[in-house]
Amino acid sequence: MEPSASGPTISAIAMLEKRCFSDPWSENVIASALGSGNYIFSYIYAAEDDLETREMLRAEGNVPGMIGYACGLISLDQCEVQRICVLKEFRKRGFGERLMNELLTAFNAVGASSVFLEVRAGNVPARMLYEKLGFREIGTRKAYYADDDAAVYELETGNGLRATIN
Numbered sequence: 293m294e295p296s297a298s299g300p301t302i303s304a305i306a307m308l309e310k311r312c313f314s315d316p317w318s319e320n321v322i323a324s325a326l327g328s329g330n331y332i333f334s335y336i337y338a339a340e341d342d343l344e345t346r347e348m349l350r351a352e353g354n355v356p357g358m359i360g361y362a363c364g365l366i367s368l369d370q371c372e373v374q375r376i377c378v379l380k381e382f383r384k385r386g387f388g389e390r391l392m393n394e395l396l397t398a399f400n401a402v403g404a405s406s407v408f409l410e411v412r413a414g415n416v417p418a419r420m421l422y423e424k425l426g427f428r429e430i431g432t433r434k435a436y437y438a439d440d441d442a443a444v445y446e447l448e449t450g451n452g453l454r455a456t457i458n
């Protein structure tokens with residue numbers, strides 16, 4: 293977790309967004325979420341001694357060496373996972389799960405009774421991750437994205453939130 297919205301953090305997130313999403317958040321959107329008390333962020337960084345990765349990231353404006361991040365919105369006792377991504381070359385190593393667990397821990401700390409998220413119906417890796425953590429599919433939003441439906445997921449406190457994070 294990082295409490296303040298610093299320039300390097302904004303640039304690093306923007307770099308991950310561009311690499312991981314077809315509809316990346318702009319630096320303005322990122323800055324405004326970081327500056328708002330309603331959003332929670334979690335981050336994963338490349339190892340300090342992984343100089344090759346750190347140099348590659350720095351060359352793309354990612355000075356802190358961030359390789360993944362997640363962002364959630366707190367809305368009273370109902371929270372929402374807004375973004376989660378891990379750079380392609382670092383996937384399938386448990387980082388996405390770690391980011392999600394950090395968000396869920398933070399949601400739990402603010403007293404969330406349920407957590408929602410939307411995901412492209414065709415995004416199998418993300419859906420498998422959410423289902424592994426106990427999220428339950430509760431509906432579909434037809435043609436929510438230009439090229440896909442959205443699957444809507446919920447995780448209820450009594451449905452594993454505490455069990456997942458303890």
Ligand SMILES: CC(C)(COP(=O)(O)OP(=O)(O)OC[C@H]1O[C@@H](n2cnc3c(N)ncnc32)[C@H](O)[C@@H]1OP(=O)(O)O)[C@@H](O)C(=O)NCCC(=O)NCCS
Pocket residue numbers: 312313374375376377378379382383384385386387388389390411412415416417418420421422424
């Ligand atoms: C979704 C994403 C964050 C997963 O990150 P990751 O670091 O690769 O995930 P993990 O290694 O922690 O995997 C955790 C679980 O997720 C599931 N999973 C992850 N990648 C998967 C894949 N390619 N196929 C099937 N299941 C997968 C598995 O259940 C896995 O558990 P396991 O290792 O015990 O099988 C990553 O694929 C990503 O950044 N995708 C692009 C951005 C995106 O689509 N974000 C979600 C929409 S907002």
